[in-house]
Amino acid sequence: MAPAPERDPMLTSLRLPLFLTRSGMLAERLLRAFWPVLSIVMSVLAVLMLGLQDLAPIEVVWGLGVIALLAVLGLGLRGAMRLHWPSRAEALARLDETLPGRPIRALLDDQAIGASDAASAAVWRAHQARMAARAAGARPVRPDLRLAARDPYALRYVAVLALAVGLIFGSVWRVGTVSELTPGGAALAGGPTWEGWVEPPRYTGLPTLYLADITGDQMRVPEGSRITLRFYGEVGALTLAETVSGRIGELPSAADPQQEFTVARDGELRIDGPGGHAWDVTVIADAPPEVRVAGEPDTGAAGEMTLPFEARDDYGITGGEAVIALDLSTLDRRYGLAAEPEPRATITVPLPLPISGDRAAFTEKLIEDFSKHPWANLPVTITLSAEDAAGQVGQATPLATLLPARHFFDPLAAAIAEQRRDLLWTRQNAPRVAQVLRAVSYRPDKVFRSETAYLRLRVILRRLENFTAHGLTGVQRDEIAEALWDLAILLEEGDLGDALERLRRAQERLSEAMKNGASDQEIAELMQELREATDDYLRQLSRQAQQEGQQGEDGQQQNGDSMQMTQNDLQRMMDRIQELMEQGRMAEAQQALQELQQLMENMRVTQGQQGQGGQSEGQRAMEGLADTLRGQQGLSDQAFRDLQEQFNPGANAGQSQQNEGRNGGMGRGESHEGQGAGQGQAQGQGEGSQPGEPGQQPGGSGEGALADRQQALREELRRQQGSLPGAGTPEGDAARDSLDRAGRAMEGAEQALRGDDLAEAIDRQAEAIEALREGMRSLGEAMAQQQQGGQQQGQGMAEGDMRANNLDPLGRQAGSNGAFGTDEGMLQGEDVYRRARELLDEIRRRSGEGERPEIELEYLRRLLDRF
Numbered sequence: 038m039a040p041a042p043e044r045d046p047m048l049t050s051l052r053l054p055l056f057l058t059r060s061g062m063l064a065e066r067l068l069r070a071f072w073p074v075l076s077i078v079m080s081v082l083a084v085l086m087l088g089l090q091d092l093a094p095i096e097v098v099w100g101l102g103v104i105a106l107l108a109v110l111g112l113g114l115r116g117a118m119r120l121h122w123p124s125r126a127e128a129l130a131r132l133d134e135t136l137p138g139r140p141i142r143a144l145l146d147d148q149a150i151g152a153s154d155a156a157s158a159a160v161w162r163a164h165q166a167r168m169a170a171r172a173a174g175a176r177p178v179r180p181d182l183r184l185a186a187r188d189p190y191a192l193r194y195v196a197v198l199a200l201a202v203g204l205i206f207g208s209v210w211r212v213g214t215v216s217e218l219t220p221g222g223a224a225l226a227g228g229p230t231w232e233g234w235v236e237p238p239r240y241t242g243l244p245t246l247y248l249a250d251i252t253g254d255q256m257r258v259p260e261g262s263r264i265t266l267r268f269y270g271e272v273g274a275l276t277l278a279e280t281v282s283g284r285i286g287e288l289p290s291a292a293d294p295q296q297e298f299t300v301a302r303d304g305e306l307r308i309d310g311p312g313g314h315a316w317d318v319t320v321i322a323d324a325p326p327e328v329r330v331a332g333e334p335d336t337g338a339a340g341e342m343t344l345p346f347e348a349r350d351d352y353g354i355t356g357g358e359a360v361i362a363l364d365l366s367t368l369d370r371r372y373g374l375a376a377e378p379e380p381r382a383t384i385t386v387p388l389p390l391p392i393s394g395d396r397a398a399f400t401e402k403l404i405e406d407f408s409k410h411p412w413a414n415l416p417v418t419i420t421l422s423a424e425d426a427a428g429q430v431g432q433a434t435p436l437a438t439l440l441p442a443r444h445f446f447d448p449l450a451a452a453i454a455e456q457r458r459d460l461l462w463t464r465q466n467a468p469r470v471a472q473v474l475r476a477v478s479y480r481p482d483k484v485f486r487s488e489t490a491y492l493r494l495r496v497i498l499r500r501l502e503n504f505t506a507h508g509l510t511g512v513q514r515d516e517i518a519e520a521l522w523d524l525a526i527l528l529e530e531g532d533l534g535d536a537l538e539r540l541r542r543a544q545e546r547l548s549e550a551m552k553n554g555a556s557d558q559e560i561a562e563l564m565q566e567l568r569e570a571t572d573d574y575l576r577q578l579s580r581q582a583q584q585e586g587q588q589g590e591d592g593q594q595q596n597g598d599s600m601q602m603t604q605n606d607l608q609r610m611m612d613r614i615q616e617l618m619e620q621g622r623m624a625e626a627q628q629a630l631q632e633l634q635q636l637m638e639n640m641r642v643t644q645g646q647q648g649q650g651g652q653s654e655g656q657r658a659m660e661g662l663a664d665t666l667r668g669q670q671g672l673s674d675q676a677f678r679d680l681q682e683q684f685n686p687g688a689n690a691g692q693s694q695q696n697e698g699r700n701g702g703m704g705r706g707e708s709h710e711g712q713g714a715g716q717g718q719a720q721g722q723g724e725g726s727q728p729g730e731p732g733q734q735p736g737g738s739g740e741g742a743l744a745d746r747q748q749a750l751r752e753e754l755r756r757q758q759g760s761l762p763g764a765g766t767p768e769g770d771a772a773r774d775s776l777d778r779a780g781r782a783m784e785g786a787e788q789a790l791r792g793d794d795l796a797e798a799i800d801r802q803a804e805a806i807e808a809l810r811e812g813m814r815s816l817g818e819a820m821a822q823q824q825q826g827g828q829q830q831g832q833g834m835a836e837g838d839m840r841a842n843n844l845d846p847l848g849r850q851a852g853s854n855g856a857f858g859t860d861e862g863m864l865q866g867e868d869v870y871r872r873a874r875e876l877l878d879e880i881r882r883r884s885g886e887g888e889r890p891e892i893e894l895e896y897l898r899r900l901l902d903r904f
Contacts, residue, residue, distance in 0.1 A: 050175075054176060055132060057177035058128045058132050059125070061178060062128060063123055065180045065182060070116030070120045077105055077109055077196075078109065079199065079200040080199055083203035085212040086203035086204065086211055087202070087211070136172065136174075136175055138168070140167075141172050141175070143164070144165060148161045210249075229275050230269045231269065231313070232247075233247070233248030233249070235258055235263075235300075236262060236264075237258065237262045238427070240355075241259050254317055255319070256318050256319070257318075258320065258321065259321045259323065260322050261427065263297065263298075264300060265296070266297075267295060268292070272292055274311065275292070275312075276292045278307040279306045279307065280305050281301065281302060281318045283301045283302055284298060300318065300320055303318060303319055323351065323352070325425070325430070325431045326354055326430070326431040328347070328348040328422065328431055329421070329433045329434070330434075331347045331400060332344075333438070334436075335441070339408070339443060340442045340443025341404055341405065341406040341441075342406070342440075342441035343403070344402065345400065346400070346433070348399060348423045350398075351397065352427075353396040353397050353425065353426065354390060354424070357388035357424060358385055358387050358422055359419055359421050360385050360422070361412070361420075362384075363383075363417055364437060367416045373459025373469065374462060376463050376465050379463045384407070384412075387874075388421065388423065403421075414439055414440060414444075416440075417437075417440045419438065421436075445529050446539065447529045449485070453524055454525045456470045460501075460517060464511075467501065467504075467509050470501065474494065474497070477494070478495060490528055493520075497524065500517065530573060540570040540571060540574045542570075544567060547564065547566075547567055551623050551626060557619070564614070571611070574637065613629060614626050655816070655820040658761055659817065662813050662816065663813070665757065665809060668746075669809060672746055676743060676802065677799055743798075744790035747787040751783040754776060754783065755780060761773060762819065768815050769819045772819060775811040775812035779809045782802070782808060786798045884897040
């Protein structure tokens with residue numbers, strides 16, 4: 038038997054490696070002998086922690102328990118019989134196997150011969166010294182714990198996974214419920230015990246607390262939290278004592294097995310009895326929301342009000358509103374406002390909230406247009422209020438201001454708007470309003486610039502006097518007020534001459550302000566007025582150009598020295614003027630303003646005419662593809678609405694009124710079934726159109742009519758592909774590939790329509806639309822390459838004019854060189870935040886209507902998940 042390391046001085050350094058190696062060998066043999074027992078024990082614990090024994094009949098539980106116990110005993114006995122305790126010699130042998138030359142074995146050997154020879158003994162000692170040095174570097178041997186050969190199905194890992202699930206989703210306390218299965222265990226399990234939960238209000242977003250997990254005697258809970266307690270065992274063994282709910286009157290017994298109440302104030306919560314506990318409860322109060330005006334209201338070009346505000350709450354704002362009331366105490370009661378006003382309700386508008394993100398603290402803008410309200414430009418008080426999920430309402434300090442509205446710069450338009458306000462103030466002002474209007478129209482040649490405006494005023498005046506003579510009603514008053522508003526707008530905006538006069542007036546006022554050293558705020562306001570006047574003038578120019586055609590009234594062609602400018606160029610010029618003024622370089626700003634004035638007075642708006650001989654092949658191809666795209670979009674829209682009507686008949690009733698693009702493109706006034714020739718149909722007939730092409734498809738209801746229209750659209754696309762320019766170029770080939778994909782998608786949509794599969798048809802139509810857009814984009818790039826490669830200047834200008842006036846299927850202005858895009862602010866001119874909020878609320882409302890078809894509900898849920 039090998040000597041122990043502590044007895045052999047040469048093996049003293051191997052104590053620790055030998056001990057660790059021997060421990061590893063013991064772990065190996067224990068695991069190999071008892072891994073089945075460990076797997077069964079872990080599985081049983083997982084079942085007990087998950088409470089599965091409570092769901093099965095007691096006979097099944099007993100049977101499985103006996104089987105598990107016998108398996109543990111049998112496998113444990115077999116493992117004990119096979120277990121062999123590792124000896125020191127075995128540990129030394131394993132450790133020696135990891136060292137080169139077996140140094141440990143050499144150290145334990147004795148010299149057999151030559152011991153009496155000094156030289157031989159010296160050699161032996163040198164050999165022993167080398168072996169001792171080599172053995173000193175021994176490291177513990179890692180145990181081999183792999184059991185794949187003994188457990189090929191990895192049952193041990195299944196047991197470990199089950200135990201982990203039990204620990205995470207179960208409770209260790211449930212293991213004790215097994216005592217109920219033993220004789221007398223029911224009485225023991227029925228002993229006094231309790232469970233409890235604290236559930237904060239849902240709007241707080243806080244998790245539910247398990248009372249048994251709360252350590253200590255202090256507990257902080259949000260106001261309005263609900264506490265639920267369950268008492269088990271003999272009734273009366275456990276009782277409840279609490280002062281946090283503030284309940285009065287008839288209360289349930291303190292010994293009731295089930296207790297529920299809401300936390301309303303600080304106090305004590307105590308469970309008396311065996312295993313009871315007591316807590317000092319502190320209530321976290323729900324603070325009311327705060328809201329305040331973040332700045333003065335701003336008035337837009339069309340009179341819309343923009344009011345910034347800030348709101349905050351500890352858990353989040355759920356709603357709010359702005360209440361606008363007339364401030365009679367500060368109103369100058371003269372002229373038409375001297376009479377007592379008719380009762381009129383305060384203005385209440387909802388506050389916009391963030392569509393996504395945190396609502397605990399945010400800054401938003403309330404954008405509303407009150408230009409047509411009777412209180413426009415009158416002193417009012419604006420009171421903002423916000424509400425949280427608990428129903429608490431916080432109000433801001435009322436803001437005293439003039440109700441922002443549109444300002445009329447034309448004196449006659451301003452006078453008409455003032456009389457409209459007086460009429461809406463009270464119907465008693467009707468005779469006075471009629472008298473003032475008659476006085477205004479006494480010398481029309483001196484006042485009115487347009488005969489149309491004068492005639493409209495005379496009609497309004499006669500109707501007002503007739504209504505007044507027979508008793509003016511509220512409906513009639515509103516009708517007259519609407520007519521007066523339209524007349525004021527006509528007088529303010531006017532025709533081309535009026536727009537030019539307004540532009541000159543704005544330029545003169547700005548020039549005078551620069552000479553007089555006006556303040557920055559005044560110059561900014563005048564600059565904004567100039568921008569608005571410029572936009573109005575350009576609109577009037579464009580309208581006149583459309584009426585007169587590209588050659589103008591005199592029929593003369595443009596000369597070759599004409600210069601092209603876009604609205605963006607004009608905006609850059611005005612930005613430059615404003616920048617010069619801000620830098621104090623008034624002389625340069627004055628010169629730039631004069632150049633702008635000369636440019637505007639000499640400007641002519643030109644646009645290409647379809648079907649003229651000067652139109653290039655690329656232009657005609659781009660126009661034809663645009664018509665095809667509009668037609669395909671219209672077919673897709675009609676197929677989607679037909680799919681809705683299949684599941685919800687009558688859902689789209691009444692859409693024919695003011696309908697835009699119901700059955701395709703820009704067809705104003707088309708019916709649901711596509712009957713009639715709307716505007717979009719007329720526009721859809723490009724050069725070379727034949728019957729049955731886009732824009733001329735007869736309407737009809739049902740998938741058969743849609744399939745015929747889809748077939749005609751596909752044939753038209755095939756015809757357009759034959760005359761597509763740009764052959765041989767990468768961009769041209771890409772355009773042809775995209776249009777081939779569009780044709781195949783159209784064919785698939787046609788087959789789906791004939792098979793009455795609207796959902797599949799809509800998918801294929803969407804693919805066709807995307808492919809058409811890609812084809813047009815590639816074609817535009819090909820045309821741009823050709824233009825840069827050697828087109829004449831006149832042809833380039835003509836193509837630029839055509840594309841500048843071409844609209845894409847969404848009604849946007851197309852970019853240059855055939856590329857889709859626009860520099861315009863697509864969200865200007867309306868309250869986009871409120872519109873987005875209204876759309877989101879409508880989607881939520883419809884998604885909550887269970888009677889809607891499942892396909893529609895699924896679509897609405899996807900929208901909510903996205904936004």
